[in-house]
Structure formats: C-alpha cells, structure tokens
Amino acid sequence: MGQSIVAVVRCNDYTPETVYDAIKRGVNLLGGVERFTRSGERILLKPNILAGDAPEKAVTTHPSVLAGCARLLREAGARVTFGDSPGMESARSAVRKSGLQAAGERYQAQVGDFSNGGPMTSPQGKLVKTFPIAQAVHDCDGMINLPKMKTHGLTRITGAIKNLFGCVPGQRKALYHIQFQNITDFSNLLVELTQTVRPRLHVLDGVLAMEGNGPRSGDVRAMNVLVLSEDPVALDATFCHLVAMSPEFVPTTTLGHQAGLGNYQVDRIQYVGDDLDTLIQPEFKIIRKPVYDNASYTYYRWLKRFVASRPVIDRKLCTRCGLCIKACPVPEKAIRFRDGQRGEPPVYDYNLCIRCYCCHEMCPHRAIHKKTPLLSKVLQLE
Template sequence: MDSKVCIVKCKTYDSYETTESLKRAFELLGGLSKFVNRGEKILLKPNVLSARPPESGVDTHPDFIRSIARLVREAGAEVFVGDSPGGFGFKNAGATYEASGIKKMCDEESIELVEFDKAYNVNGIPLAAAAKEADAIISIPKMKTHDLMIITGAIKNSFGLAVGMYKADCHLRAPKPKDFAKCVVDVFECAPPRLVIIDGIVAMEGDGPAAGNLRNAQLILVSNDCVACDAVFSYLVGLSPLSIHTTIEAHGRNLGQADLSKIEILGERLEDEELRDFKLPKTSLLLKIPEPILKLIGKGVKFWPLIDKRLCTKCKLCANSCPTNCIAVDDKSSKIDYKKCISCFCCFEVCPHNAISIKRSLLARFLGG
C-alpha cells in the first residue's frame, strides 16, 4: 500500500464548505472513485460516544457525515450509518443518535441508520453484523484526546465495531494501555476501513474523549491508511507517532505505515498545520516517563476517577458501563469502590454530565506540572 494522508483546511461545518474541502481531498487522493465503486453498500462509521449535542464536540458532527454521505452517493454507492455508543452490551443507541443530531440528519437525507444489535464472529471477536453486510467501511472518527489511549483517531474508532460484552472483557483482561491497545488493534484488523476521514474541524484537547476543551483546529484528514492517518494526527498535536500504543501495535503487525518519512502528505504542509500548545490528557504523563523508571515509581504515579456529587444526576450510566462493577449508585449516593477500580475510565467517558473527573496522585501532579 502506498500510504497517503491528505490534509485540508475547513473552517466550519457549513455544508458547502465541508463538501468543497472533502472534494479537494478526494481529488488529491485520485478521486473518490478509487475507494467507492458504483453499486456498493458503504457503512459510514462515525464516532458516536454518548448522547451529546453536536456543539459539544464529543461525537462526529452530523453535518460532516451528511457531506460525506452525499459525495459517496454521487459516486453511485448506497450508504448506511451505524456505531455502538460508549458502554457495554447490546445497547439501544436510539437516544444517542437522537441527541447527537445524527438521527435527524439521516431522516433528512433518507439514510438508513442501524444499531449494532447483531453480531458475527471473527477470530473470536463479536463484530457488528453491519460490517459484514457492507462492501466497505468508511471510518469517520473525531479528532480527540483520550484518557486511556492518549488520542482517539482512525484505529481506535474501529473498536466501536465490537459489540456485546467484548469491550468490557477487553478492559478486564487488559487494564494497562499497552495491553489494551492490542485488543483495539485486534478489532481493527478484523475489518479495516477502506478509507478514513477524520473530523478535525472542531477538535477536543485536554481530558477527552468527552470532557475536554474544544479547539478550532479547522482540519480534515483523509487517508487510505488508518495507521498513517493516526501517525499524522499524532505529529500535529506534538506527539511522536510511535509513542501511541495503538499505532505501535498496528504498525508492528504491518497493518499500515507509521513512519512519517514513508507517508506521502498531500494538501497542506504538515509543518504548517501543527496544533501548537495542544493540551494532552493528564494521563499523557505516562508517555514522558521512561519505562524502567516508571516501573520503579509506578505505584506512586496514579490516576483515578472521582464522582462530583453536585453534578451527578444518578442516571447510572457510569455503573452500567463499569467492567468491574465497582460503582454503586442509588437515590442517596454514587460511590466508587477503589479496591475494584482498574482506572479504565469508562465511567469518565460515558458520563453525559461531566460529573466524573480524573484525579492524580501527588507524585503525578509533581511530575506533570
């Protein structure tokens, strides 16, 4: 594969502007017809984490998906949209689709919107049946930071294809980021997208993927190689591509190219689009400490979730999404049993009210500034 990543500017989610920016990216890559054939059925796989409005920047923006869907249809293909929201089990995604604006967009465009409520087995992994029904997948992640994996982009977005309790099982079996990355790449390898289009018009920095700060990055990344796309994403936010565990793992399996010198950059110059002073999650401190030293002081560098009782509405999404069942919520209180907590931060990700934050040990605060 000749790995290519196209970087184009796009200031807003205005339909005309996003469409023109996407057209330019596709032209630079040789045309959308290189990736979409007439008569095919294409699954558009956005990042739909939780029931938040479009302006929250948590989910892939519905108007961004709309522009892609229209262009794919113009190329002669049929489109349908689907994802599994944060949390575990065969969940009803209806409320998430509704709040995110994706259902409204699909209704307006007469696009089939599917729930990942059926699965088929690939190498022991229950994948959404929609992936099998599609001729190809176009992944449409959001450019965001991630509490556990540092960034969430092209590779991580494919993890949403896993359904049932598989994701919870991954967190239980692999609580450490390096090991969890292997689980993510296992899913990615089962159904690699034909094309990835990252929504970076409004990105999220800080403690993402749901409680970070929005940043007008005004960028769209389009690539035929998810690994290369994440490598470019990493560089743009000030990270070495091979400091990200999912990128390391996927590159090591020859699933894509992570060496920037071997990736053809199209459109804007890479150096011109660096997002200077991009704020990374608190947990990114772990990337800065050499592994031998981290092993020595590891017990002193800790991160854990904390529930703000003033903001908690007792919706129980955190408790229902906890792989170790360490969260108890009743009418009077919301408590975390830290003896059982594995700091996977699933609760932090799914809380729709930002009532859960990440706390650091004294040593972590000292080292992280």
C-alpha cells in the same frame, strides 16, 4: 510497507457545502472516490456516536461530515448505511439526538444494525481469533471510518484505530476491558480489530475537536481540519502532529506499525493538500507523555496506590444519575453508591478499579476527571 499518503484539508466550519467540498478535495487528493467504491456497492460509514450529544459539543462526528461523505458516495452510485454502538444509550436514541439521523436521511443513508452481530475471523488472531462484529459491518461491501478528533483517558487519543471499537456490539466491549486490562494488550486488541474490519478509508473530523478531559467531558477547540488516509496509523500520527505530540506516546500507533497496519514515522508519510505546519496547535490540551503501562502493577500491586492515575468525581458537578455505575465493566462494580443510596455521589473502590475509564467516558455532566498522583508526576510516569 511503502509510504503512506495523508491528505490534510483546511475546513473552517461545518456549513454542509463547505464540508462536502473539503471531503471531495481530500478524496480527490487520494485518487478519487472511485478508489473507494464502485457503483452499486453497499458502503458503511462509521462515525463516532459515543452518546446522543448535540453536535456543537464535539463528542460525536459532526452530521455535516457524515452528510458530506454520504453525498459523495451516493454520487458515485453507492448505497450508504451508517451507525455505531454507543456507550450506554440505545443506538436509535443516540443517532437521533446527535443529529446524525437527519443528516443521513438527506442522502438516503440508512441506519445499520449495531445491536446484533456475528463472528468475524481475525486474520492476525494473536490475541483474539474471532471478534463479535456488528451486523451492519457484515452487511456492507466496504467501510469508511469517520473518527472524531478527541483526547481519551485510556488510549490518549480517539482517532481512527480507537473509533473502530464501536464495531463490537453492546456489552462485549465491556468484557474486552476486563479481559485486556493493560494498555499494551488493549491497544493490540484494537490493532487486531482494525485488521479484521479493514476500512477502506479514514476521515478524521477535526473541524471542532475535543481537548483536555475527553472523550466526553473535555473542551471544544477549533482545529479547522479534516484528515483523510487509507492508513489508520498514519492518520492517528497526523492527529498527534497537529497537537504537537509525539505519535510514539500513543500505543496504538507504535503497536499498529509493528503489526504491519501502517506507518507513523514522518519519513514514511507523504502529506498532500494544505500545509500541515500551518494547522498545528501546540497549546492543544493533551498529556504529552507515554501512556504508562499498568501491566507492571500486576507485579507491584502495592505501587498502584501511589502512582496509578485514577478517576475522581467532582461532587459539585455530580447529579447522582448513576450512569458511571452502569458503565463500569467490573462485575463487582468498582464504583457504587454508598449503601445503595443516591444522597451522595458514588464512591470508587480503587482496588477493584481496572482504570478502563468507561465511567469517565459515560458521565454526561463532566463530573469525572482523571487524577494523577504527585509521585507519578515527580517520576514522570504520567
């Protein structure tokens, strides 16, 4: 695999015109919009719409990024659709509440169908021969991925590769969590999925990023940057460099490279645009250690109690809404209300919990945190 090109573009705010100019500059640095669409093609934009949260919370890709890309594509003569498969609520509601519907409408971008889907053959197919993929992806000629720059409890970051999990519609995502419980298998699944849906371009929204307890309960941090690349591995590696973390701590980058998806090594990435070094924020809150592979717990189950990180609930913040229970993919439910009553926050059964962090991802009140046991910290596992 040759060198990968990554465009780094400073962007200090979400004023629509500023974002459009920044995206256009980034796309031009990669060779121009004609490299990514032809007139008359149907292009699908895939933002992160985890939930219907307001744009300033930095949970979702900002509407100005969607609008900027849609405008550029429309000017090139493309027809534009967009969408995602949110965690819990309906796609229709999440798209409206996140402000993305209004942004799309300004450039005649239609909301695609992410509720239904059909099979798509995985070209690598080592783990999965055929993925169920949202109808909107089947209906397009090409896709442009618009991830949000956020931390993630399971995969460390949610960048280009993790964002594509939303191409799998509805509850099938939960079943994949059950089927691929350890982080290596789950990361390989995401890599194979990326090789299956093959976006033409990835545009990372890092103007306002989320640090700490992401992807929904973290804190907003201004990173003032958009990052564009055809290589999802190089794009995620650049995310890591911007937060002063080794890309080797993110399994999807190393496994993605092994699978031929892209490059994460600095000597294999050519940076164009603004100076990356001036945008790095070493104080960005993220765990700068490898993701511990919970596969070893299969053989040392007793060890799990003492070293495995786990989700915990802050009872002062919990409103007893029950969304975490709904999100839990384990059939017996690893989190539930004691005696079925909502008088107290839900409780975990850590023997059942597969550490997928779907509950953490879905909690709308920032009440769930990832807790690392002391022994794990001493052993520097997490």
